[in-house]
Amino acid sequence: MKEITVIGGGTMGNGITHCFAQKGFKVNLVDLSSEILNAAKKNISNNLDRMIKKEIITSKQKVQILSLISFHTQMSSCVKNSDLVIEAVTETETVKMKIFQELDQLCKKSTILASNTSSISIEKIGKSTNRKDKVIGMHFMNPVPIMKLVEVIKSNSTSTETYEKIMSLSQDLGKIPVLVNDAPGFVANRILLPMINEAIHTLTDNVSGVKEIDTVMILGMSHPMGPLQLADFIGLDVCLSILNVLYDGFKNEKYKPNTILEKMVTAGELGVKTKIGFYDYSLGIKEKTINNRFL
Numbered sequence: 001m002k003e004i005t006v007i008g009g010g011t012m013g014n015g016i017t018h019c020f021a022q023k024g025f026k027v028n029l030v031d032l033s034s035e036i037l038n039a040a041k042k043n044i045s046n047n048l049d050r051m052i053k054k055e056i057i058t059s060k061q062k063v064q065i066l067s068l069i070s071f072h073t074q075m076s077s078c079v080k081n082s083d084l085v086i087e088a089v090t091e092t093e094t095v096k097m098k099i100f101q102e103l104d105q106l107c108k109k110s111t112i113l114a115s116n117t118s119s120i121s122i123e124k125i126g127k128s129t130n131r132k133d134k135v136i137g138m139h140f141m142n143p144v145p146i147m148k149l150v151e152v153i154k155s156n157s158t159s160t161e162t163y164e165k166i167m168s169l170s171q172d173l174g175k176i177p178v179l180v181n182d183a184p185g186f187v188a189n190r191i192l193l194p195m196i197n198e199a200i201h202t203l204t205d206n207v208s209g210v211k212e213i214d215t216v217m218i219l220g221m222s223h224p225m226g227p228l229q230l231a232d233f234i235g236l237d238v239c240l241s242i243l244n245v246l247y248d249g250f251k252n253e254k255y256k257p258n259t260i261l262e263k264m265v266t267a268g269e270l271g272v273k274t275k276i277g278f279y280d281y282s283l284g285i286k287e288k289t290i291n292n293r294f295l
């Protein structure tokens with residue numbers, strides 16, 4: 001594989017683009033919004049600067065990496081020669097299905113179509129194409145350039161050839177792929193999201209405050225970050241969508257999203273990406289304060 005297209009230039013899409021370009025792949029990054037594409041370019045550049053400071057790459061390598069990335073507002077202008085397309089758009093089933101349907105028409109027959117979905121069925125996504133055998137889940141973790149894990153999700157229709165190629169490609173990227181079967185939330189989010197939801201219940205039941213809940217999980221469980229701040233990093237809209245997929249998929253009350261989470265998403269307070277979630281980041285991530293508006 002030489003050329004990759006990433007659809008969606010938000011939190012995950014720009015990180016995935018960074019990783020592939022750093023390993024020498026030509027990458028086309030597509031988003032509907034040129035503002036998001038400009039922000040993605042700036043973000044990748046800042047992250048590469050951080051790597052230069054840590055002496056992981058040189059300034060010359062940064063120039064080479066950036067030269068491998070091109071930015072597009074339409075996928076029809078760039079997917080034709082891609083060997084792999086990774087979709088990383090909003091966690092909404094209908095949006096993803098429409099993109100896969102279009103990709104199936106636009107891409108060459110051999111192209112593998114992967115989704116970075118956190119929870120949606122790969123079998124269902126694959127059904128919107130005529131190449132179910134070449135549709136697979138590639139669930140990267142946030143922040144992508146740092147996190148080693150890739151959950152590789154094989155549906156009943158994904159061929160052995162496709163998943164073997166993706167397992168080996170993930171290793172070439174310097175990641176550690178783990179093969180999982182297709183079920184709501186896969187492994188990572190089936191375990192993580194109920195914990196985040198429970199942290200929000202603990203907050204709304206007035207057992208303790210935002211900072212205190214996070215501190216208990218950091219110091220008591222050796223988690224690198226508390227669950228409420230982690231939710232802010234993931235994006236509260238993404239958390240809500242994943243919980244809804246778990247709730248609908250398992251028909252079990254334990255996955256029902258906390259109403260405060262729903263209210264915050266409706267208000268557009270989505271976490272770090274909007275500078276406000278359980279914490280207020282308007283002065284910077286390190287200078288965060290508590291957002292008490294919904295409590």
Ligand SMILES: NC(=O)c1ccc[n+]([C@@H]2O[C@H](COP(=O)([O-])OP(=O)(O)OC[C@H]3O[C@@H](n4cnc5c(N)ncnc54)[C@H](O)[C@@H]3O)[C@@H](O)[C@H]2O)c1
Pocket residue numbers: 007008009010011012013030031032033036087088089090091092095099116117118119139140141142233234235238273
């Ligand atoms: N945020 C996380 O921590 C995380 C971790 C793992 C996986 N994921 C998954 O990755 C995917 C993306 O999540 P994110 O956090 O990057 O979301 P995000 O909201 O930061 O970015 C999504 C981007 O998709 C773009 N988009 C929407 N529709 C589009 C279309 N039709 N064509 C092109 N671009 C389109 C939007 O403009 C936006 O920039 C979701 O499926 C999510 O579940 C997220």
